[in-house]
Amino acid sequence: DTEVTQTPKHLVMGMTNKKSLKCEQHMGHRAMYWYKQKAKKPPELMFVYSYEKLSINESVPSRFSPECPNSSLLNLHLHALQPEDSALYLCASSQDEGGGGNEQFFGPGTRLTVL
């Protein structure tokens, strides 16, 4: 199984809502990532989890809260978002975080619209 799955595929939320994005992989990878991608731009790294611990937070606003319940799951909790947060949110995983040749595999993404 070389697949990273994400739910939901699409999400529309108001600025006062609380929602969560979910990501799952069963490749035994120990590093998982959240990226944000706006149209015609490359993915921007948000968070990295390594062995279920947060290792990188790229100065992401606190309205985005990541959680790694176990080595296969990664959540992104959303609260009080702004319209400019509308984007494609991508989850990725890799065998581990460091070292050479560590390809990342991406999920299909959640397309988020904040009204």
Next chain:
Amino acid sequence: RKEVEQDPGPFNVPEGATVAFNCTYSNSASQSFFWYRQDCRKEPKLLMSVYSSGNEDGRFTAQLNRASQYISLLIRDSKLSDSATYLCVVNIWANSGNTPLVFGKGTRLSVIA
């Protein structure tokens, strides 16, 4: 200077053409190099890793020149299905272990019938 720079697109080529993409990176500590392709409104998919000796996968050939800090991707006999954005991606290995991927802005390829 941007960390990873790619040819500005778009590249519009006829079917069957050979097309080359170039990419330069600024951090000499970069250790791993990849080409990803991304279709419109889809996730990036790993196309190939790039090794110092160069590597080939069917119609695709990737080259790395560490001295010039330069990576290339050559696509021969272009197909309509090759139309996508191609992302040059670099991984910097550090003793701290924190090595996020650094993405170029991507080059858009349109293969025309």
